[in-house]
Amino acid sequence: MTGTRVVLDSPGAYRLAPHEPSEPAPGEARVRVHASGICGSDRELWQGNRPAEYVRYPVTPGHEWSGTVEAVGPGAPEALVGRKVVGEGFRNCQVCDRCHAGDTTLCTAGYEETGFTQPGAMAPTLTLPARLLHLLDDDADLNAAALLEPAACIAAAALKANARPGERVAVVGTGTLGMFAVQFLAAGSPGELLAVGSGTDREALAHTFGATSFRTRHDLPAADFDVVIETAGSASAATTAAALLRRGGRLVLTGIPAAGAQGLDPTDLVVRQLEVQTVFGAPPAAWAHAVRVFGAGLLDPVPLITHELALAEFPHAIDLVGSGDPKVGKVLLHPE
Numbered sequence: 001m002t003g004t005r006v007v008l009d010s011p012g013a014y015r016l017a018p019h020e021p022s023e024p025a026p027g028e029a030r031v032r033v034h035a036s037g038i039c040g041s042d043r044e045l046w047q048g049n050r051p052a053e054y055v056r057y058p059v060t061p062g063h064e065w066s067g068t069v070e071a072v073g074p075g076a077p078e079a080l081v082g083r084k085v086v087g088e089g090f091r092n093c094q095v096c097d098r099c100h101a102g103d104t105t106l107c108t109a110g111y112e113e114t115g116f117t118q119p120g121a122m123a124p125t126l127t128l129p130a131r132l133l134h135l136l137d138d139d140a141d142l143n144a145a146a147l148l149e150p151a152a153c154i155a156a157a158a159l160k161a162n163a164r165p166g167e168r169v170a171v172v173g174t175g176t177l178g179m180f181a182v183q184f185l186a187a188g189s190p191g192e193l194l195a196v197g198s199g200t201d202r203e204a205l206a207h208t209f210g211a212t213s214f215r216t217r218h219d220l221p222a223a224d225f226d227v228v229i230e231t232a233g234s235a236s237a238a239t240t241a242a243a244l245l246r247r248g249g250r251l252v253l254t255g256i257p258a259a260g261a262q263g264l265d266p267t268d269l270v271v272r273q274l275e276v277q278t279v280f281g282a283p284p285a286a287w288a289h290a291v292r293v294f295g296a297g298l299l300d301p302v303p304l305i306t307h308e309l310a311l312a313e314f315p316h317a318i319d320l321v322g323s324g325d326p327k328v329g330k331v332l333l334h335p336e
Contacts, residue, residue: 003336005123006314009058011048014315021125024073029080029130031087034142035308035332036121037064038321039150039176040233045116046318051259055116062120062333063089063113066145069133076130084136086148086291087128089114090281094131105281113281122311124335134291143308146332147301148290151180153279154231155293156286157252158184160277163227170194170225171211172241173232174202176304176330177254179209181229186210187298194225196240198232201326205303220244231255235263242274250275307331 005019024030042061044050065087069080092099093109114120114128136145154177163169169190171181174197182195186209194213195206203214215221217240226249230241233255242251242264251274257263269276282290293299306329309317317331 003124004311005060006062006311006333007058007060008045011057012046014046016312019123019125022127024071024076024127026074027076027129027131028073028127029069029076029085029133030071030125030127031065031067031085031133032070033062033065033067033121033124033126033335035066035146035334036062037146037149038317038331038333039064040321041116043318043322050116054111054113059116060119060122061115062122062126063115064146064149065121065126066136066142066148067121067126068142070125072130080130080133080135084138084140084142084145085133086136086145086287087114087126087134088132088152088282088284088287089116089149091118091129091132102283102285104283122314122333134287136291137295140295141302143305143332144301145294147176147304147330148287148294149282150176151294151299151301152282152287152290153177153254154180154184154229155290156279156282157181157229157231157254158188159286159289160279161185161227161229161250161252163188163190165189166191167226168192168194168224169227170196170229170241170244172196172217172228172230172237172244173255174198174206175231177231178202179205179304180299180301181231182206182209182211183299184293185227185229187293192225194221194244196220196244199326208303209300225249228252229254233257235261238263242268242276245272245274247272248274250277252277252279254279256280301330304330305332309333311335
């Protein structure tokens with residue numbers, strides 16, 4: 001499938017370039033891309049404020065995607081051809097001690113990720129190691145499945161949080177990650193599920209996804225929650241999340257504030273014996289969990305999608321995502 005791909009030669013320098021599908025090497029698969037999502041890290045690529053060790057220009061962006069396998073290289077299962085798939089972004093080595101432990105996002109061989117240091121999915125096809133693919137049901141909605149990368153990151157947070165049925169749980173942040181966190185926690189039968197937003201524009205959607213209550217950051221309840229997942233990506237959100245926890249509660253941070261941000265008070269963490277964990281990316285177990293929950297109908301990304309555009313509209317998509325307009329949710333790009 002020929003066509004055009006998005007290329008960022010440097011921050012703000014965008015072009016459409018001819019795309020020629022690459023022949024899968026041994027162990028690889030070539031996927032016909034259905035859709036690629038835009039997220040905040042894609043804006044970082046565009047603006048040039050992503051840390052240098054986590055990007056390599058020129059690059060074709062696109063780490064959130066879905067598609068159908070159209071060819072495999074020697075050694076990859078032929079049965080993959082024709083299957084709907086999503087895929088992990090981290091190109092881990094599989095041989096270091098962290099990879100052997102299942103912590104592939106901590107691979108000691110160095111950082112490599114689809115859409116940042118390796119060609120991404122803002123193109124008609126994407127070639128990647130077949131071992132990174134996760135199979136979807138034949139009737140899966142590929143628009144919805146394009147959001148399974150952020151869902152997998154939140155699946156990692158949900159697994160670390162280990163919320164038990166009947167516990168009081170909360171989510172700070174009501175963007176895409178926050179709405180996924182609400183759905184994952186709701187599936188675990190919590191005693192209470194609070195969503196906390198900076199405004200009320202996502203209140204109705206949070207309730208639709210299973211939240212039992214909604215508050216803004218200026219109207220918080222008492223610190224009595226067993227588990228809080230933070231998804232907003234600011235130091236103040238991390239502080240808000242910690243303030244909601246009971247003594248001995250469990251906090252999972254998924255957002256990445258600006259470098260040098262001031263936030264959690266170590267004294268407070270120690271005195272209240274809070275358990276703090278973090279998530280950056282998603283290991284295979286989290287991907288498998290997200291795909292399983294999606295296939296079971298317990299995860300619905302569709303209401304989060306507000307715009308679908310052609311690849312040639314990449315700059316407009318970037319502007320939409322950064323507009324701050326509450327009516328803009330997830331933006332998908334489709335190959336020509």
